[in-house]
Amino acid sequence: MLDDLNISKDLEKNINAAKDYLQQFKTGTMGHFINGKRANGQSDQIFKNTSPVDSSVLNEVYSGSTNDINEATKAALIAFPAWRDMSGNKRRKILHDVANKIVERAEEIAFVECMDTGQPLRFMSKAALRGAENYRFFADKAAEATSGHSMPALDHINYSIRQPIGPVGIITPWNTPFMLSTWKIAPALAAGCTVVHKPAEWSPLTAMLLTEIMHDAGIPEGVINLINGNGETTGKALTEHPDIKAIAFVGESKTGSMIMRQGSETLKRVHFELGGKNPVIVFDDANLERALDAVIFMIYSLNGERCTSSSRLLIQESIHDEFVDKLSERILKLKVGHPLDPTTEVGPLIHQQHFDKVCSYWDVAKKDGAEIKVGGHITKAISGGLFVEPTLFTNAKNTMRIAQEEIFGPVLTAIPFNTEENAIEIANDVKYGLAGYVWTGDVGRAHRLGRYLDAGMIWINSENNRHLPAPFGGMKSSGMGRDGGDYSFEFYMETKNICVALDNHKVPSLGV
Numbered sequence: 019m020l021d022d023l024n025i026s027k028d029l030e031k032n033i034n035a036a037k038d039y040l041q042q043f044k045t046g047t048m049g050h051f052i053n054g055k056r057a058n059g060q061s062d063q064i065f066k067n068t069s070p071v072d073s074s075v076l077n078e079v080y081s082g083s084t085n086d087i088n089e090a091t092k093a094a095l096i097a098f099p100a101w102r103d104m105s106g107n108k109r110r111k112i113l114h115d116v117a118n119k120i121v122e123r124a125e126e127i128a129f130v131e132c133m134d135t136g137q138p139l140r141f142m143s144k145a146a147l148r149g150a151e152n153y154r155f156f157a158d159k160a161a162e163a164t165s166g167h168s169m170p171a172l173d174h175i176n177y178s179i180r181q182p183i184g185p186v187g188i189i190t191p192w193n194t195p196f197m198l199s200t201w202k203i204a205p206a207l208a209a210g211c212t213v214v215h216k217p218a219e220w221s222p223l224t225a226m227l228l229t230e231i232m233h234d235a236g237i238p239e240g241v242i243n244l245i246n247g248n249g250e251t252t253g254k255a256l257t258e259h260p261d262i263k264a265i266a267f268v269g270e271s272k273t274g275s276m277i278m279r280q281g282s283e284t285l286k287r288v289h290f291e292l293g294g295k296n297p298v299i300v301f302d303d304a305n306l307e308r309a310l311d312a313v314i315f316m317i318y319s320l321n322g323e324r325c326t327s328s329s330r331l332l333i334q335e336s337i338h339d340e341f342v343d344k345l346s347e348r349i350l351k352l353k354v355g356h357p358l359d360p361t362t363e364v365g366p367l368i369h370q371q372h373f374d375k376v377c378s379y380w381d382v383a384k385k386d387g388a389e390i391k392v393g394g395h396i397t398k399a400i401s402g403g404l405f406v407e408p409t410l411f412t413n414a415k416n417t418m419r420i421a422q423e424e425i426f427g428p429v430l431t432a433i434p435f436n437t438e439e440n441a442i443e444i445a446n447d448v449k450y451g452l453a454g455y456v457w458t459g460d461v462g463r464a465h466r467l468g469r470y471l472d473a474g475m476i477w478i479n480s481e482n483n484r485h486l487p488a489p490f491g492g493m494k495s496s497g498m499g500r501d502g503g504d505y506s507f508e509f510y511m512e513t514k515n516i517c518v519a520l521d522n523h524k525v526p527s528l529g530v
Contacts, residue, residue, distance in 0.1 A: 065079055070373075081246065088259070193426075298312070
């Protein structure tokens with residue numbers, strides 16, 4: 019536990035504040051949020067939610083049944099017409115009020131998320147603010163959500179409009195759950211859809227905070243509903259429900275294909291942001307100091323538990339040894355510790371099951387002939403915590419499992435290449451295609467790789483930098499559809515064309 023931890027005054031203060039914030043979840047078993055109020059639901063199945071920091075039980079949670087999904091969907095269906103018909107300007111005001119209340123509770127959200135997921139405070143302190151930014155961005159687009167195009171023809175005027183699709187299901191993951199929930203829910207509400215949200219079983223706390231914040235800000239009853247539970251029962255009931263018109267899902271590729279099968283009977287629209295095995299390609303003409311910073315940040319921040327992490331380092335042979343040596347020195351200096359410690363850079367992994375998966379790749383690497391250059395061990399930063407050493411694999415080939423499979427932890431695999439063509443070949447030789455990162459001083463090469471890498475998002479001479487109007491999504495097994503700006507509305511809305519004649523064209527006559 020924490021008693022044996024040598025803690026600073028800042029950490030002690032943060033731990034005490036977190037205990038106060040978490041107390042609200044310890045008074046009784048947490049249930050769901052249906053039609054404007056908390057509800058225990060109709061299932062007596064309960065799961066324990068544990069903290070990866072020290073394996074302590076944070077709270078107990080009711081697991082939603084098919085009947086609970088039915089009740090939430092019914093509420094969303096009844097609430098839909100009024101929310102759809104509300105003016106975009108009125109929805110804009112409500113969503114800005116949501117953003118304001120998120121900012122007011124930013125510390126609470128951050129501290130709860132740190133203890134629920136193990137993510138370090140240095141990243142989670144900004145999670146609530148990023149979530150508020152998502153609501154503000156889509157709030158400002160709410161008034162234009164239904165807008166379309168004017169397409170005049172010779173004898174007709176064609177114009178298009180957009181209409182919200184109806185109640186939608188949103189299934190969010192356990193890594194940075196608050197921010198990713200806002201990223202999906204904000205555009206759905208701005209579009210005029212109603213929502214049934216199922217958060218990840220391993221990180222349910224901030225989803226309830228967000229739902230109650232939305233309700234307190236004036237989101238009408240039934241417009242936003244939350245059902246906790248597992249994927250096998252709760253998630254399946256949501257994805258199969260005939261009144262849910264679309265499913266937006268963030269998570270594993272295997273789960274995405276399962277959801278697609280489950281929704282096929284009702285011809286459900288799906289949007290998937292799935293896994294990644296993203297390359298960061300460093301050429302010998304790059305600014306190597308900036309590249310080094312970006313390589314480290316994009317795999318060891320957020321505990322490596324992010325879909326856009328650059329988990330494969332493709333490094334040109336001429337600078338391979340020097341770059342790997344500098345990289346190793348920096349990795350050894352990474353601060354592993356309590357997520358509420360402001361100095362911590364890597365916290366514990368989310369859950370015992372995931373911890374075991376990440377640790378299993380150390381033996382996989384050795385078996386396949388790779389070298390564990392740095393890390394490769396469990397670390398007891400805190401008794402009972404799920405901590406691992408930041409790890410670097412070298413002498414690796416792209417055919418190895420450590421280069422092909424998404425490990426989703428603070429684990430980097432370094433692979434040498436010689437030519438530009440060789441780098442593209444290695445980068446594309448995986449089933450995933452979410453993101454790619456290129457470091458080079460050659461402008462032409464930068465654009466060529468931007469064109470030829472099989473990924474939905476490419477960053478040139480930069481770490482992951484999110485721009486809200488830009489499309490966000492992947493190719494191949496990394497998903498389908500795009501978030502961001504109008505791309506989000508394309509998913510949550512139907513486009514309708516209306517054709518009006520000018521009354522001067524010849525109408526065909528039959529039977530005259």
